[in-house]
Amino acid sequence: MALDIRSRFSLRPVINVSGTMTSLGASIVGPQVIETVAGVLPQFVEIDDLQRRASAAIAAACGSESGYVTASCSAAITLSIAATMTGDDPGLIERLPDTAGLANEVVVQTGHLVNYGAPIDQAIRLAGARVVPVGAATEAHGYQLASAINERTTAALFVVSHHTVGYGLIHLEEFIAVAHGKGVPVIVDAASEYDLRHFIAAGADIVLYSAHKFLGGLTAGIVAGRKALVRAAYFQNGGIGRGMKVGKEGIAGAIAALEAWRTRDHAAVRERERGYLQLWRDTLNGLPGLTATLDADPTGNPLERLRVSVDPKLAHISAWDLVDALARPRGDARPVIARDHEAELNYFFLDPCNLHPGEEQIVADRFVEEIGHAQRASEPIVTPFHQRDARRQAARLRWPD
Numbered sequence: 001m002a003l004d005i006r007s008r009f010s011l012r013p014v015i016n017v018s019g020t021m022t023s024l025g026a027s028i029v030g031p032q033v034i035e036t037v038a039g040v041l042p043q044f045v046e047i048d049d050l051q052r053r054a055s056a057a058i059a060a061a062c063g064s065e066s067g068y069v070t071a072s073c074s075a076a077i078t079l080s081i082a083a084t085m086t087g088d089d090p091g092l093i094e095r096l097p098d099t100a101g102l103a104n105e106v107v108v109q110t111g112h113l114v115n116y117g118a119p120i121d122q123a124i125r126l127a128g129a130r131v132v133p134v135g136a137a138t139e140a141h142g143y144q145l146a147s148a149i150n151e152r153t154t155a156a157l158f159v160v161s162h163h164t165v166g167y168g169l170i171h172l173e174e175f176i177a178v179a180h181g182k183g184v185p186v187i188v189d190a191a192s193e194y195d196l197r198h199f200i201a202a203g204a205d206i207v208l209y210s211a212h213k214f215l216g217g218l219t220a221g222i223v224a225g226r227k228a229l230v231r232a233a234y235f236q237n238g239g240i241g242r243g244m245k246v247g248k249e250g251i252a253g254a255i256a257a258l259e260a261w262r263t264r265d266h267a268a269v270r271e272r273e274r275g276y277l278q279l280w281r282d283t284l285n286g287l288p289g290l291t292a293t294l295d296a297d298p299t300g301n302p303l304e305r306l307r308v309s310v311d312p313k314l315a316h317i318s319a320w321d322l323v324d325a326l327a328r329p330r331g332d333a334r335p336v337i338a339r340d341h342e343a344e345l346n347y348f349f350l351d352p353c354n355l356h357p358g359e360e361q362i363v364a365d366r367f368v369e370e371i372g373h374a375q376r377a378s379e380p381i382v383t384p385f386h387q388r389d390a391r392r393q394a395a396r397l398r399w400p401d
């Protein structure tokens with residue numbers, strides 16, 4: 001690595017096998033986006049016109065009537081729900097989050113109440129709306145959705161994420177049919193989904209994406225959907241949306257990212273990722289106590305990850321201690337950040353989507369090194385899992401020190 005900007009800021013040169021995480025800087029922004037953003041930064045533009053171009057680009061990519069760009073997908077949730085409550089009435093837009101007298105209830109399945117870095121129910125409440133959970137964590141039915149909807153209901157929110165409960169819930173098609181049967185618009189949070197057309201085609205009124213996840217744009221949120229709702233969401237910029245504004249660079253970046261997405265050689269990207277996964281699978285399966293298998297993406301994105309199951313007796317280390325060791329290396333080895341939401345079950349994942357060439361070998365080598373270290377330790381490295389979360393919270397609270 002010749003010139004790494006991170007050394008200028010004394011930042012660790014982390015390797016991301018976790019996924020498109022905000023906490024790691026989201027994704028690798030590609031050259032087409034960087035060029036566009038560099039071009040627009042020194043220029044004045046008329047933002048309404050730039051957003052008109054964004055609308056056309058989003059409509060073309062998503063098969064929607066229109067679209068616009070906001071600060072993030074989280075902002076897009078708040079603003080599209082606001083849109084269902086206020087329409088394009090500027091008086092109501094300026095009155096939010098005071099929703100007295102307005103229909104303000106948002107139905108959402110309990111198993112969809114995720115935390116993507118902040119609780120999704122807060123993104124709803126931020127608009128002045130009220131969350132009405134439907135069903136239990138692992139079980140929901142169409143009749144429960146139907147009976148949760150009344151004259152105070154303003155929207156139905158459907159979340160697509162690996163964080164949602166993966167079984168027992170109402171599927172998209174039924175969710176849309178029930179909500180529409182009651183005259184309620186459906187907003188789909190598809191922040192991290194590859195498929196830009198499926199949800200609009202399935203009948204969603206609004207679909208939301210992150211521009212900085214698979215699309216590789218700057219940090220921004222994409223709102224796609226029916227024109228009247230998209231307009232009403234856009235007009236929230238004169239209200240609660242002001243604090244969630246996106247600049248010219250984010251809008252231009254999203255347009256460029258959508259163009260780059262259309263022309264990207266997706267098959268070649270998959271092929272490269274498959275190579276990484278094969279290297280890791282072969283290396284890890286040769287190490288004591290590790291079992292590595294390929295795992296399809298839980299929401300159906302066209303990618304696989306490596307599932308690394310750890311037998312702490314044989315490996316001499318627990319899954320979570322191995323993840324922590326990879327992230328906090330000895331000497332000048334590079335930190336490797338794995339995908340560890342489920343580490344307490346003694347497995348974690350390696351995501352191949354955010355690597356620079358050559359980093360895949362470093363990842364494989366780091367496993368050999370850390371398992372070797374654990375094997376030589378006099379005692380198995382197995383710290384109590386319940387202390388790990390407290391340790392992480394404490395470390396966070398020490399910021400900025």
Ligand SMILES: *Cc1c(COP(=O)(O)O)cnc(C)c1O
Pocket residue numbers: 022071072073074075116159160161189190191192209210211220221
């Ligand atoms: C990442 C994510 C978000 C938040 O997206 P941002 O653009 O980072 O605000 C919301 N919902 C889901 C399902 C996500 O995965």
